[in-house]
Amino acid sequence: MIDTPTPPNVAAYLRELDAALSTAPAEVRAEIVAGIEEELVGLDAATAATRIDELGDPVFIAAEATGATTPDSPTRTTPGGYSILTVVLLIIGGFVVPVIGWIVGAVLLVASSAWTRRDKLIGTLVPALTFVVATTVFLLLRGPDAGVPAFIIGGAVTFIVGLLSGIRLLRRASH
Amino acid sequence: MTSDVGAQLRKGVVEYCILGLLEREPMYGWTLSEALVSRKMIASIGTLYPVLTRLRAQGLVTTYDELSESGRARKYYRLTKDGTLQLQSFRQQWEPFTTTVQELVGKGIPHD
Numbered sequence: 001m002i003d004t005p006t007p008p009n010v011a012a013y014l015r016e017l018d019a020a021l022s023t024a025p026a027e028v029r030a031e032i033v034a035g036i037e038e039e040l041v042g043l044d045a046a047t048a049a050t051r052i053d054e055l056g057d058p059v060f061i062a063a064e065a066t067g068a069t070t071p072d073s074p075t076r077t078t079p080g081g082y083s084i085l086t087v088v089l090l091i092i093g094g095f096v097v098p099v100i101g102w103i104v105g106a107v108l109l110v111a112s113s114a115w116t117r118r119d120k121l122i123g124t125l126v127p128a129l130t131f132v133v134a135t136t137v138f139l140l141l142r143g144p145d146a147g148v149p150a151f152i153i154g155g156a157v158t159f160i161v162g163l164l165s166g167i168r169l170l171r172r173a174s175h
Numbered sequence: 176m177t178s179d180v181g182a183q184l185r186k187g188v189v190e191y192c193i194l195g196l197l198e199r200e201p202m203y204g205w206t207l208s209e210a211l212v213s214r215k216m217i218a219s220i221g222t223l224y225p226v227l228t229r230l231r232a233q234g235l236v237t238t239y240d241e242l243s244e245s246g247r248a249r250k251y252y253r254l255t256k257d258g259t260l261q262l263q264s265f266r267q268q269w270e271p272f273t274t275t276v277q278e279l280v281g282k283g284i285p286h287d
Contacts, residue, residue: 025228032224035204035250042245056219064221 007045013052014040019117020062028065059116083114083173087166090123095155114173123169131158189216190226194254194262197236201253227252235261
């Protein structure tokens with residue numbers, strides 16, 4: 001048998017699938033990843049891409065797997081105290097205790113198993129980048145002396161984006 | 176009562192559909208998934224593996240590794256003796272069950 005290198009799209013898909021299945025039972029997670037891996041490994045990138053299209057979004061597969069594992073549980077769960085605290089800190093933590101409050105929320109988000117890796121990336125990067133971009137644009141428009149107004153405007157825009165991002169996270173929390 | 180009647184019906188019988196497919200021949204995960212997805216019995220391969228895990232835990236299916244044409248090992252699922260008995264039991268109940276439901280539900284009154 002000649003081992004062919006795993007195409008990057010296959011490796012990326014398997015990583016994404018494994019991360020999306022983080023809340024599924026270990027045995028089911030291992031079976032799904034192994035079952036899909038044995039189908040994709042050995043294919044060239046183009047054929048693998050077709051198979052990946054057929055398989056669909058890893059998040060959807062994971063949601064189906066979790067739903068099938070607990071057949072009697074409702075498909076939509078109510079976020080728990082941990083998830084709510086995390087989202088509240090992400091939205092207003094940075095205003096109550098500047099910077100540190102938000103960082104605590106981000107750490108709780110990353111450490112949680114209630115969200116997928118994609119949710120964690122969106123939940124942290126989007127508000128952080130919004131603040132940096134909004135503040136920088138304001139400073140570029142008004143000059144370096146407008147530091148305080150730039151922070152106020154940047155904070156206001158970030159609050160709105162953080163609020164929308166927080167609502168999204170609460171809707172997607174698995175517990 | 177749930178509004179998605181189809182999903183509830185599929186959930187109730189998908190295990191027996193898997194047993195029925197495996198009675199004809201041992202299959203691996205991908206081919207099982209294709210057979211069930213194409214018939215709209217499951218939405219994705221994600222639904223299949225938890226059911227297979229459950230069937231294996233119940234001793235109704237078992238697995239073995241076989242080399243594919245490319246020389247790679249594939250995990251095949253096949254029916255056990257208990258699985259065959261379970262499928263036979265389901266078949267005996269399924270036909271009278273569907274007949275009874277059909278009698279009770281009827282074909283509906285045509286509306287002009």
